[in-house]
Amino acid sequence: MKNLTFSTFLTSNLSITPSDLDPVLSKAKSLEVRKDAFLLQEGEKCKYSFYVEKGLLRQYMLDTKGKEHIISFGPEGWIISDRESVFFNQPSKFFIQALEDCTIKLIDDSLVRLISEKVPSFVDFNTRLLHNHIRALQNRIIQLMSYTAEERYLEFIALYPDIMLRVPQTMVASYLGIAPESLSRVRKDLANKNFNKKHT
Amino acid sequence: MKNLTFSTFLTSNLSITPSDLDPVLSKAKSLEVRKDAFLLQEGEKCKYSFYVEKGLLRQYMLDTKGKEHIISFGPEGWIISDRESVFFNQPSKFFIQALEDCTIKLIDDSLVRLISEKVPSFVDFNTRLLHNHIRALQNRIIQLMSYTAEERYLEFIALYPDIMLRVPQTMVASYLGIAPESLSRVRKDLANKNFNKKHT
Numbered sequence: 428m429k430n431l432t433f434s435t436f437l438t439s440n441l442s443i444t445p446s447d448l449d450p451v452l453s454k455a456k457s458l459e460v461r462k463d464a465f466l467l468q469e470g471e472k473c474k475y476s477f478y479v480e481k482g483l484l485r486q487y488m489l490d491t492k493g494k495e496h497i498i499s500f501g502p503e504g505w506i507i508s509d510r511e512s513v514f515f516n517q518p519s520k521f522f523i524q525a526l527e528d529c530t531i532k533l534i535d536d537s538l539v540r541l542i543s544e545k546v547p548s549f550v551d552f553n554t555r556l557l558h559n560h561i562r563a564l565q566n567r568i569i570q571l572m573s574y575t576a577e578e579r580y581l582e583f584i585a586l587y588p589d590i591m592l593r594v595p596q597t598m599v600a601s602y603l604g605i606a607p608e609s610l611s612r613v614r615k616d617l618a619n620k621n622f623n624k625k626h627t
Numbered sequence: 628m629k630n631l632t633f634s635t636f637l638t639s640n641l642s643i644t645p646s647d648l649d650p651v652l653s654k655a656k657s658l659e660v661r662k663d664a665f666l667l668q669e670g671e672k673c674k675y676s677f678y679v680e681k682g683l684l685r686q687y688m689l690d691t692k693g694k695e696h697i698i699s700f701g702p703e704g705w706i707i708s709d710r711e712s713v714f715f716n717q718p719s720k721f722f723i724q725a726l727e728d729c730t731i732k733l734i735d736d737s738l739v740r741l742i743s744e745k746v747p748s749f750v751d752f753n754t755r756l757l758h759n760h761i762r763a764l765q766n767r768i769i770q771l772m773s774y775t776a777e778e779r780y781l782e783f784i785a786l787y788p789d790i791m792l793r794v795p796q797t798m799v800a801s802y803l804g805i806a807p808e809s810l811s812r813v814r815k816d817l818a819n820k821n822f823n824k825k826h827t
Contacts, residue, residue, distance in 0.1 A: 490773035498768060511765055514758040520769060557757050558714040564764035565711055568698060569720060571771040572804055573690035604772055 431504040433478045433532040443546050451545045456533040460525045467509065467523040472516060475533040476508035477501065482529025483593055487601070488521050497602040499563070500526075500590050506534070510560065526594055571604055579603045580613045631704040633678045633732040643746050651745045656733040660725045667709065667723040672716060675733040676708035677701065682729025683793055687801070688721050697802040699763070700726075700790050706734070710760065726794055771804055779803045780813045 434452055438445050460466065460482075467473050469489065477484060484501035486509070498521065501507035512519040513535075542549045570579055583603060584591065591599060600607040634652055638645050660666065660682075667673050669689065677684060684701035686709070698721065701707035712719040713735075742749045770779055783803060784791065791799060800807040 488769060488773060491778075494773070496769075496772040498765075498772070509765075510758060511762040514755075515762070520765075554757075555714075557754075557761070558710060560761060561757070561764065562711040562715070564761065564768060565698075565709075565720075568764060568767050568771065569688060569696075571768065572696040572698070573688060573694070578691075 429503070432480050436478065436504065437542070437546075437549075441546050441548050441552055447545070448542075451541050454541060455538050458529075458531040458533060460529045460531060462525055462528050464525045465522060466525070466531070467512075467519055467521060469520060469522055470518045473509040473512035473519045473521075473523075475535050476506050476510070476513065477523065478506050478532040478534055479503055480530040480532060482525060482527040482531075483590075484523055484529065484531075485526050485594075485598065486521050486523050495601055496604070497598055498567075500587055500594070500602065502587065502590065502593075506556065506560075508534075510557075526598075576603065576605045576609045577613050577616065579605065580610065580617075629703070632680050636678065636704065637742070637746075637749075640752055641746050641748050647745070648742075651741050654741060655738050658729075658731040658733060660729045660731060662725055662727050664725045665722060666725070666731070667712075667719055667721060669720060669722055670718045673709040673712035673719045673721075673723075675735050676706050676710070676713065677723065678706050678732040678734055679703055680730040680732060682725060682727040682731075683790075684723055684729065684731075685726050685794075685798070686721050686723050695801055696804070697798055698767075700787055700794070700802065702787065702790065702793075706756065706760075708734075710757075726798075776803065776805045776809045777813050777816065779805065780810065780817070 433455065434445055434448055437443065437448060437452075457480075458466075466475075466477055466484065479501045481503060483503075484505075484507045485497050486499045486501070486507050487495050487497040489495060499507060507523055509519045509521050509523070511517065512521075539549075539553060543553070566582075570582055574582065580603060583599065596610055597607050600610040603610065605613075633655065634645055634648055637643065637648055637652075657680075658666075666675075666677055666684065679701045681703060683703075684705075684707045685697055686699045686701070686707050687695050687697040689695060699707065707723055709719045709721050709723070711717065712721075739749075739753060743753070766782075770782055774782065780803060783799065796810055797807050800810040803810065805813075
């Protein structure tokens, strides 16, 4: 399995060696959480960005009827956060929950400051992470506004190649904003198309 | 009418006087655009964030069937941009178009650097603007995933109190991600509710 520790994430994106970084990262808080545990619940203030070293998170919200809507999944190497809640110190509208046993690095302002002192280029990298987040959110809006169920599913498997194997189909449908039956139909149609391509 | 020049926007958010700021802002590019003109078209690289001093912009995209989907409106005091395209220097998926004759301030990296040199607190303010953008995008996703047509409409008139009077209803429906007939129904239902409240 690919090494996706927070240390590797930083050394592969910044010009710093693990041995230079390790003294800083030794001060970073880690968290081991069990499947189903919550890192954030609606109404709480989100204090961290969660970097997933191992396992899988989901960020979701409940509508007024109590239905779940999954905003994002966070497998290894992803950062999940409610940046609005962190930055503006406001109660979150989201839940962040472990879907598998997880190892998480907690990123907060003090850690960002520590790393920035040691590695000045981290300031720019952090701005890049913010823009990456904006890109992801913009793409999510485009998808929700204008993609067919099939287009949503194809983008989903491109973005999260192994999540279909790790979560129930109902969660994938919730992320895609379509009914579970529509997801089954899309998958069946695509399987048929591929079968026809191979046999004609 | 409220004064929403870029200068006022900055002086009301930063501790700087207009007279200190004016020499810097004299270097900022302004643009007068006529109704229907495009500031950005799909496939082009977005070079600026557009601060609206007067008039109204819309940011929209076309789906594969050629249907328009409005991502956001930009009345006076708003910033409209494809930050993904600007930051990553990538072709945009969006159009940005004037819906009225507009006066626009063009914000780019060199202007941000100039202002930051004169007003160091602008660096933090700029980070705040990024988080404001993230907040707006998150709220848009929540709305698209989980709000009923009525909830979307109520949020819309809270966010953009006067836009209903400035654009055709079809554009509002496009922004809300609902059919124009659904928007008419929602408005009629709300009018009836208010009538009943007043008369019972």
